[in-house]
Amino acid sequence: MLKRRLGRTDLSVTAISFGGLPLQRCTMEEASSVLDAVLQKGINFIDTARAYTDSEEKIGRYLANRRSEFYLATKSMARDKVSMAKDIDLSLATLKMDYIDLYQIHNIKTREDLDAVLAPDGALEALIEAKAQHKIGHIGVTGHSVPLLIEAIQTGHFSTVQVPFNFIEQDPLKELFPLAKKLDLGIIVMKPLGGGQITHTDLALKWILSHDITAAIPGMDSVEQVQENFAALTDYQPLTPVEVALLSKEAKEIGPNFCRRCGYCMPCTVNIDIPQTFIFHLQYTRYGLKEAIPERYANLPAKASECIECGICETRCPYDLPIRERLKQVAADLEK
Structure with missing residues (x-):
């Protein structure tokens, strides 16, 4: 089982781990099967968020009694101290757990987001207090803007950074990843399959594993997806030139401006899915x-x-x- 150190958290996590966003598309029964398959395969890092509707609830219902088998990460879009403190307690209650290994500030998208989080009485203060109270273990930050994430991690407040990275979206390689490694931050890769757009799953994940990241967290909403993603972890081999060419062809067909199915655009005012x-x-x-x-x-x-x-x-x-x-x-x- 390929595991990597999550930066200065010192947690040893599976290099392919579990992204909980698609879990909200599962029924309760389907979620039970998916989560059981994740732990049965030995995947030991689970990432979710307050914003993923009932994802936390499903994880709490089926995994609270198996807490020793995995590390848990969640995140909140709260920007002020009061709202973040409330969300931390909501996460603990919904997950039916008394401790979260990694709590992340979710989706830093604008300058205003980052300024609000870092300001007096901002969300960061609530996270620091929750850590002192042993409600959470470590503090992370997530986002899609590489320049803002670079600025965020330079503050020294964060132990992990989570960002999209795949064969199509390679911007983090230039500056963000080297800086994160220099600062000893864990690097968590979201959207490793482009939100499901990249069809060469095995090749795409192996390409990511060839880079100096900690863990990729593809979203999974079926047992079959768990098995498919796990194969890249257990049978890792460097890609051949032919395999790289296959990924390059698909990346060109998809192009850079595609929907990743994150669902952040929802709900629609007139209920368009x-x-x-x-x-x-x-x-x-x-x-x-x-x-x-x-x-x-x-x-x-x-x-x-x-x-x-x-x-x-x-x-x-x-x-x-x-x-x-x-x-x-x-x-x-x-x-x-």
């Missing part, structure tokens, strides 16, 4: 499912053409995607 709508469009345009997809799309309760262009979704998207324009294209292609 934006990630699912984009998945259908991708399957229609990229995979040539010209007959099946329009039929499935037609069953959605709200269509892309119903967008009122309020723009709220775009303010939430961590990748600043032009969601309104893309919904217009979906409508043009799938509502003929």
Whole structure:
């Protein structure tokens, strides 16, 4: 089992670990099977968040009595001290646990976010107090903006940094990862499969493992996905030139501006399932499912053409995607 040291936390975690965002798409029974498979395989690091609807609840229901088998990370979007303190206690209660190994400030997206967190009576103060009270073990930060994360970790307050990194998104390699290693921070990779867009799962994960990161946390919502992701961990070999070429071809086809299915854009004002709508469009345009997809799309309760262009979704998207324009294209292609 390939394990790596999570920076100065000194926790030894499996290099492929569990991302809990898709767990919110599972029923309670499905979540039980997925989480059991994770621990059965020996994966020992589980990451979730307050924002992932009932992900914490599912983990608490099925894993609270197996607490010694894994390290636990969660995170909050709170920016002020009072709200963060409340979220820490909510996490503990929902997870049915009295200790969280890593609590992270979630999704630093703007300068205002970072300033608020670090200000007097900001979220960081609540985390420092929770650590002193032994409610949490370590403090981390997550985000999609590499420049803001670089600034955040230079403050010295954080023991881990979590950022998107995959064969398509390689920006962290230039400055963030070297700085994190210099500061002895654990490096947690989110979106290692591009939110499910990268289909060469085994190759994509092995490519990530060839870099000096601590753990990749692909999201998993089925036992089959657990098994598939675990294979990269147990049968790790450097990629061949042919395999690298396969990844390069897929990266070129996907392009840099794609939906990662994180769901941060939701809920939609008029109840459009934006990630699912984009998945259908991708399957229609990229995979040539010209007959099946329009039929499935037609069953959605709200269509892309119903967008009122309020723009709220775009303010939430961590990748600043032009969601309104893309919904217009979906409508043009799938509502003929």
